[in-house]
Amino acid sequence: MSLEENKKNAIAFYKIAYLGNPKLAVEKFVGDEYIQHNPDVADGIEGFINYFYRMQQEYPKKSIEFVRCIAEGDLVALHTHQTWPENDEYVTMDFFRFDDKGKICEHWDAIQQIPKKSANPNTMY
Template sequence: MFNKSEPREAINQYVGDEYIQHNPHVADGKEAFIAYFERMAAEYPGKVTHFKRAIAKDNMVVLHCHQIWPHSDDYAGIDIFRFDGNGKIVEHWDVLQVIAGTSRNDNGLF
């Protein structure tokens, strides 16, 4: 979904019967997800996400990502997914942080 910009295919393959969305910019449900990310793909062609780390526990997975948006800011992102008993995504949370040009430390975001 992230790099191929194929939200419908991703939903069909990886999402369960329900899809609960916590991002305030995206409505609940599969069709709302598809519509939002089809629009994002059209508005930001070439957007790339680099996965820096993945953390899993029980039915939850957290992805720490570097998102590169053409003609926009780059972001450090965290996506949290809850999976059902069949290993399909049924719930999502995320947070994004603009990557600033300066930092008070040399540690980096990743």
């Protein structure tokens, strides 16, 4: 798979799961294993599916914007802007590793809440 294909697939995978269909996201884009590094999500494919189903049930009106996507080697990094209920906003950076078949097999992330006030006029993007 090319870097461009991996980028396209990482965005599609995350968007499908985030918007409420993690099982389809896994079927289309995940390989034989899924190693999870987010401590709030159980390891493995079922942990991923269960987490995103729960998030969809609890927060159906959340939204996501993909700000940047960077790929190098077998890694893709996504920089996103997430808006949750009551305009609770977060910046996330997700990293996905792809296996030799072009399937996602590992995930890391960092999440930061966007503060209501900033010491500078710059956005977090």
